Amino acid sequence: MSVVLPPNVSEKDFQKALAAFAGVVGRQWVLATDEDRDSYMDIYAPGDADQHIPSAAVGPSSAEEIQAIVRIANEYKVPLWPISRGKNLGYGAAAPRMTGTVVLDLGRMKRIIDVNERFGYCLIEPGVGFFDLFDYLQQNKIRLWMSIPANAWGSVVGNALERGYGYTPYGDNTSHICGMEVVLANGEMVRTGTGAMSNSPCWQLFKYGYGPSWDQLFCQSNFGVVTKMGLWLMPEPEATLGLDMQLPNPDDVGWAIDALQPLRLNGVLLQNPSIGNSLRFVASATQRSQWYQGEGALPDDVLAEILKKSGFGWWNISLRLYGYDEVNQVHARIVKDAFAPHTKQEFKVSEWHRGDSIENSGAGVPSVNPLQIINWRGGRGGHIGFSPTLPAKGDLVLKQFHSTKKRYEEIGVDYYGSFTLFDRYTTNVNMMIYDRDDAALTRKVRDLFKVLVADAAKEGYSEYRTHISYMDDVARTFDFNDHALLRLNERLKDALDPNGILAPGKQGIWPKAYRASQA
Ligand SMILES: Cc1cc2nc3c(=O)[nH]c(=O)nc-3n(C[C@H](O)[C@H](O)[C@H](O)COP(=O)(O)OP(=O)(O)OC[C@H]3O[C@@H](n4cnc5c(N)ncnc54)[C@H](O)[C@@H]3O)c2cc1C
Numbered sequence: 001m002s003v004v005l006p007p008n009v010s011e012k013d014f015q016k017a018l019a020a021f022a023g024v025v026g027r028q029w030v031l032a033t034d035e036d037r038d039s040y041m042d043i044y045a046p047g048d049a050d051q052h053i054p055s056a057a058v059g060p061s062s063a064e065e066i067q068a069i070v071r072i073a074n075e076y077k078v079p080l081w082p083i084s085r086g087k088n089l090g091y092g093a094a095a096p097r098m099t100g101t102v103v104l105d106l107g108r109m110k111r112i113i114d115v116n117e118r119f120g121y122c123l124i125e126p127g128v129g130f131f132d133l134f135d136y137l138q139q140n141k142i143r144l145w146m147s148i149p150a151n152a153w154g155s156v157v158g159n160a161l162e163r164g165y166g167y168t169p170y171g172d173n174t175s176h177i178c179g180m181e182v183v184l185a186n187g188e189m190v191r192t193g194t195g196a197m198s199n200s201p202c203w204q205l206f207k208y209g210y211g212p213s214w215d216q217l218f219c220q221s222n223f224g225v226v227t228k229m230g231l232w233l234m235p236e237p238e239a240t241l242g243l244d245m246q247l248p249n250p251d252d253v254g255w256a257i258d259a260l261q262p263l264r265l266n267g268v269l270l271q272n273p274s275i276g277n278s279l280r281f282v283a284s285a286t287q288r289s290q291w292y293q294g295e296g297a298l299p300d301d302v303l304a305e306i307l308k309k310s311g312f313g314w315w316n317i318s319l320r321l322y323g324y325d326e327v328n329q330v331h332a333r334i335v336k337d338a339f340a341p342h343t344k345q346e347f348k349v350s351e352w353h354r355g356d357s358i359e360n361s362g363a364g365v366p367s368v369n370p371l372q373i374i375n376w377r378g379g380r381g382g383h384i385g386f387s388p389t390l391p392a393k394g395d396l397v398l399k400q401f402h403s404t405k406k407r408y409e410e411i412g413v414d415y416y417g418s419f420t421l422f423d424r425y426t427t428n429v430n431m432m433i434y435d436r437d438d439a440a441l442t443r444k445v446r447d448l449f450k451v452l453v454a455d456a457a458k459e460g461y462s463e464y465r466t467h468i469s470y471m472d473d474v475a476r477t478f479d480f481n482d483h484a485l486l487r488l489n490e491r492l493k494d495a496l497d498p499n500g501i502l503a504p505g506k507q508g509i510w511p512k513a514y515r516a517s518q519a
Helices: 011-025 034-039 063-076 130-139 156-161 252-265 300-310 325-339 369-375 394-411 439-458 468-476 480-496 512-518
Strands: 056-058 080-083 102-105 112-116 121-124 177-183 189-191 225-232 239-247 274-277 315-323 348-353 381-386 389-391 417-421 425-435
Touching: 011 056, 011 063, 034 056, 063 080, 063 102, 063 177, 063 225, 080 225, 112 130, 121 156, 130 156, 156 225, 239 252, 239 325, 252 274, 252 315, 252 325, 252 394, 252 417, 315 325, 369 381, 369 425, 381 439, 389 394, 394 417, 394 425, 394 439, 425 439, 439 468, 468 480, 480 512
Parallel strands: 056 102, 080 102
Antiparallel strands: 112 121, 121 225, 177 189, 177 225, 239 315, 239 348, 274 315, 274 417, 381 425, 389 425, 417 425
């Protein structure tokens, strides 16, 4: 068995720290064999998994155990990387930013502490998965709907902390967080918002509390370990109405964004529709070799054949209206009117009414089917996601789309993109799918990623979240006043975590201890 050590920690001290962790959680929950470490590596890594090797993992079952672990970590200067379920696929999975960090796996903390139907919220621990909460709501006939990412294998808390999103009106998960319990780097426990009052009935109702509001400071950060989260859930609507359309041309995404954005802003559309290219669907049902075996990205004639045979459009729009049936009908007419000047096509309409099966309702219903896309190229598949945000404006969307597609084609990767429309901006998730055993291809993908970050930054666009390998690159693009924001984050980090034990390097925020050697 080999030993991986945190930087600047002797093997003797590391073993002492592991023994002390075992004293808290029990020996079986300290995982430090080669196999254990393998299971916390980035399983989709584009050839650079060795940059992010954990030294071990420790699995607490309560917030009190986390407090004890954090105090031990301070004593031995052992860094910890908290994960909720560690299914952050395409962004690093369970692996830490810095080799040698111990993964703090909160997957055993799976309590659904409270679900309140009247006020539409839940209070949950980090290990609660999307399937767990969905089953709980269904089994208890609670009429609250969840917002679920396309791949629902992960944690409700972990996804909201990373600012992940789903596709219902509550799709922007992080904006529905209301109150947290957090263990700080010194082992102290705090509750945010009105949870800071020991008897508040409003912890999951009123976000801000009094004075500075902290919930977002614990999102995409390394300032604390979140041990409980309040999250608002959507009341089941009376009805939903689906409007689907396949758009035949690459440039159709431009006018579609311009037609939909005003409706998203004025509230006709309450959800975040996602406009995805055909590969998004075709890659989860077929393999590339069934269509094309040549070099380079899929040629246009092959793509045309795929569209013809699969029935998908170049872009595919799936809209959903939620609310009272009568209102949905009026809103559907408004959406159709907005599309009429651009296309002779009709929307495919589907309707759901309370009491019908939830499967086709537009509620968040968890699934892992989209994971099949990694088989697209054959071999041991993987993907990485490049996900910039930009103004929801057709001409800018087209420019970004064409520039990214051209970059893909330069290295022979098939374009796979989607634009999810929020009220004012759109998030453009681009997946690069590869065979992890194709070293030449993964090398090109790694280089391309840096080029895409730089291209986007020239336009003033940043990523909404990023893979662990590119956290510094993206942080550096926030350059106003000679990177004043990074300095603020670092000052906060040093004040809260002087030994630098929580998630060093996350989002490009390095604690003092590693700043010179790692950043
Ligand atoms: C095919 C496919 C489709 C996908 N579609 C979507 C999609 O539609 N929307 C979407 O959002 N994502 C999507 N993803 C990405 C990913 O699968 C999800 O975002 C997933 O929910 C993240 O994993 P997790 O929830 O287990 O989070 P984790 O891996 O547990 O957490 C993510 C990160 O958050 C931090 N963190 C987690 N828990 C804590 C804590 N308690 N305290 C402090 N910090 C913490 C850590 O840095 C951790 O690395 C997709 C992935 C694939 C492969």
